[in-house]
Amino acid sequence: MLALQTRGLGKTFRVKRKEAGLSGSFRSLWKPNWETKEAVRGIDLTVREGETVAFLGPNGAGKSTTIKMLTGILHPSFGEAEVLGLTPWKERERLAYRIGAVFGQKSQLWYHLPPIDTFELISRIYELQRDEYVRRKDELIERFELGPYLHTPVRKLSLGERMRCEIAASFLHGPRLLFMDEPTIGLDAVVKQRIRELIRERNRVEGTTVFLTSHDAGDVETLCSRAVVIHHGGVLVDEPVERMKREVLSRKIVTLKLTEGADPAALPLIAGTRWETEEEGCRLAVDLKRTTIERVLGELIGRVGFTDVNVEDPPLEEIIKHIYGMKGEAD
C-alpha cells in the first residue's frame, strides 16, 4: 500500500526584491519589484508503507517545502498529493491523526515545562485512550531512556535530550508515517547514533514509514533504504541507498592529529587514498572501492606519529555535489 504519492507537486512564492541601502528601500516602497520563486518544481514521488526514505538536496532545493506540503502546512501552487489516502491541505486534521512530524528547528515541546506535561497535552490533542496513552508513554520513556529528565523543564535540557523527547513525543500517537526535517541537526555523534537506532527500531517494530531530510550522510546510511535527491525543485535521483552507497558513498575521510614536530610533507602515499593537508590536522580521503580503512590504518601506524584519529563520512553536500557531477556527465 502507498504511504504517499505526488504528481507534479509544486510550490511558488512571490518574493519582493529590494536593492541594497536606504534608497533601495524607498524605491521598493513606492515601486515594489515582485518576482516569482519556484521552490518546488513539479515533484513526482511514490513511497510505500514501511519504507524509510531519505529526501536529500542542498539548502534551498525544496525539501522542507515539500514536507510542509505533504503534512498540510502549506498549500501547493500546482500538482496533486495523497498521503495515506488523504489530500493533506484539504483534509489536514484527519491526516494529522495518522502522521507525525519532527522539525529539527521547530519544537512542539513547551519551553518552560517538563516533557511529561507536553506528553499529557499531546494525549489530549490526539485523543488517546487513557490506558493506551500510559502504555505507549511508558514504552517510549523506557526505549528513549527519558526517565532522568522527564520532569525537568525543557529549557534546562541539552539539545540531544530535547531531541529525544521531541522524537518520542512524535511517536506517542502511533503515527503510520513520520516526517522528519533534519532531526539530527546540531547533535553530537553519539546522540545522533542513538536517535537513528531509536527511529529504526520504531520502523522495525511498528512499521512506521519514515520520510526524512538530512544533511548528514550517516542518517541516510543508517536509517534509510531509499534515497531521493532533488535539485532546483525537481527529482534528480531516486534509488536504493545500497546502490547509492556502492556508487557514491564509497569514500571515507580519515583525519589525523599529528604528534608535535611531525612533518606533514613526509606523509606516506597509500594506494586508493589522497591527502588533503589542513592547518589543524591531516585529512586523508579514502576510496573504499580500491582499499579498506583497516589497510589504510595499518599502513599509517608505525610510519606516521599521530595522537588522534577520526574516521567519518564525507559531508552530504559533497556527496550530492558528486551526484550532480555524475548526472551532469550522464546527461
Next chain:
Amino acid sequence: MSTADKLMANARYVWTCWKVNLAAMEYRLSFLLLAGMMFVNNAIWLFFWSLFFGRFPVVQGWELHDVMLLWAVSTGGFGWAAMLFGNFPRIAGIVATGHLDVYLSQPRPVLLSVLVSRCSVTAAGDFLFGIAVYLMVGDTSPRGMLLFALGLLISGMLFIAVMVVAGCSAFWIGNAEGMTQQLFNSFIALTTYPSDIFRGFVKLALFSLVPAGFISYLPIGLLRDFDPLFAAGAVTAACGLTLAGALLFRRGLRRYASGNTIAMRS
C-alpha cells in the same frame, strides 16, 4: 466523529492547554509582581480620572461612577481574554514569522490552538482589577452581576476578534506586526474613554472601523440604562467579528508561507 464529539474533544484540549499554561507559571514572584503592577497601573489611571471628575463632575452625561464601570468592563474583558487566549495580540507576528507550523501539524483547529497556547501573566492583574472595581461601584444584584458578566464577555470577545482580524492581514501583506501593534494600543486606549466625548465621523468609526465604542458604551447602554438595541448590536458585533476573524484566518492559511526561524513553544 460527530460534531458533538468534536466539540467535546476540543473542549478537553482547551482545558488541558489552560492547565498546562497555569503549570508554566512557576515563577510565582514574577507572576505576583507583574499582575500586581498591572493592578496598580490601572488604579493610577482611575486616580487621574477621579481628579478630573473632581473638577468637572459631569462630562457629556458621564460621571466618575460610569468611568469606573467602563474601566471595570474594559480591563476585566481584556483580562480574561488575555489570560485564556493570550496569543490574540500576537497573531500577525506568529503568521509573519512562520510559527504556525507546529499547530498546523496537529489535528486541532489552528486558530484555537494558537490562541490558547499562551497565557498573559499581567492580564490576571487586569482581570482582578476589573472585578474589584465593579464590586466597589457596580450593581451587585443577580441582574447586575449577569449584565456585568455579559459586558465582560462582549468586551473580551471584541478584543480577541479585532486583533485576530487585524492579525490576519499578515497572510496578505507579510510583516504586519507594527501596524497591528499600533491598532492594539489605539483600541485599548479608545475602550477606556467615554464614547460620548466623541462626535461625528470619529463616533461613527468607533462603532464600525475600530469598534471600541461597543465596549466604551457598555457602562451606559448595558449596565446603567439597559438599551436592548445597543445590547443586541454589541452582541452581534462581538459574534460577527469573531466569526469574521475565524473565517479570515481560515482563508489566510491558504496563503501561509511558513518560514525558517527557530521556534519553541513558551
